[in-house]
Amino acid sequence: MPQHLLSGVRNFTALAVFIAAGNCLAATDLQAVVDANVKPLMQQQAIPGLVVGVVQDGKAQYFNYGVAATDTRQPVSENTLFEVGSVSKTFTATLAGYAVATGALTLSDPASHYLPALGGGPFEHISVLNLGTYTAGGLPLQFPAKADNSQGMISYFQHWKPDFAPGTQRLYSNPSLGLFGYLAAQSLKQPFDQAMEKTLLPALGLKHTFVKVPQSQMSLYAQGYGKDGKPVRVGPGAMDSEAYGIKTSAADLLKYVDVNMHPANLDKTLQQAITVTHTGYYSVDGMTQGLGWEMYPYPIQLDALIAGNSTPMAMEPHKVNWLTPPQAPRADTLVNKTGSTNGFGAYVAYVPSKGVGVVILANKNYPNAERVKVAHAILSGMDQ
Secondary structure (H helix, E strand, C coil), X not given: CCCCCCEEEEECCCCCEEEECCEEEEHHHHHHHHHHHHHXXXXXXXXXXXXXXXXXXXXXXXXXXXXXXXXXXCECCCCCEEECHHHHHHHHHHHHHHHHHCCCCCCCCEHHHXXXXXXXXXXXXXXXXXXXXXXXXXXXXXXXXXXCCCCCHHHHHHHCCCCCCCCCEECCCHXXXXXXXXXXXXXXXXXXXXXXXXXXXXXXXXXXCECCCCHHHHHHECCEECCCCCEECCCCCCCHHHHHCCEECHHHHHHHHHHHHCHHHCCHHHHHHHHHHHCEEEEECCEEECCCCEEEECCCCHHHHHHHCCXXXXXXXXXXXXEEEEECCCCCEEEEEEEEECCEEEEEEEECCCCEEEEEEECECCCHHHHHHHHHHHHHHHCC
């Protein structure tokens, strides 16, 4: 085991035990569960730095491994900033939920209602909800290279032709969720970055979460590493902020998980926003699609959770079964989201009925299945 893969644990509280699902799991036992899953993973995947955060009934605990950058050897901590890739989609969805709760946005409206430049084409028949649930009709995973910029993206949508009837097939898509967030900001009459950083994030109590990392925080921004081991950070792209632009710490991300599990402490508008994101709109192969979040009955077998976060689920179209009426948020579910950029890998999972959640942040992109295995083992260990 490389010398730098040393772990540390920090607690919000001085409790000697970690309370889990009504039972006591000693901190040393939880440490053993995390170590047994994380240390081999880091070695196998050559991950420079990784932070695991767990929360139970508002109490947080952190397990820190490795370094934020291989040149400085600065250890990671719960305050290290990581790119979270598509976990950003859940923040974007919450902003859209906020717009719904304030009456600015209606999910059933056609997309063209909020962006007249999309009038006269398929987006007159594609709803805001279709965009937020990847059912617009076959928008691809990524923008084509020539459209992957702020100048080309609107033209791309104006010329795009659906492969499927809206609402019939799920095809996971950055352009789809990106446009969803763009329209939400349009409805609020603010640029997206401003709406996120000045309105939503402060209202959620997140002070260490950013779309654009300020200079004062750059020393905490981990260096990402590509598959070739070379340094890389996320670059600009079309609707990058909306689809994959959030940078945050394990500490802030756990706060975000906790308010999603316990929104009653927020004001009514934010409570309604979170309810919108946790509403089930359709099911696909055992997964219920919310806005940003993806949900499963709990408890769930590891193989089923891996399948729900697999490459085929992300890359291939899947027939959807709409829930009529939409399914109200349920506590007995596992809620999750993966996220990746070229140099980072993230995973978030939580179970509202148990009050438990886990976040895993790493400064290398590694397979989703490996993230799911670690999280499943930790949640299972806390739910004994």
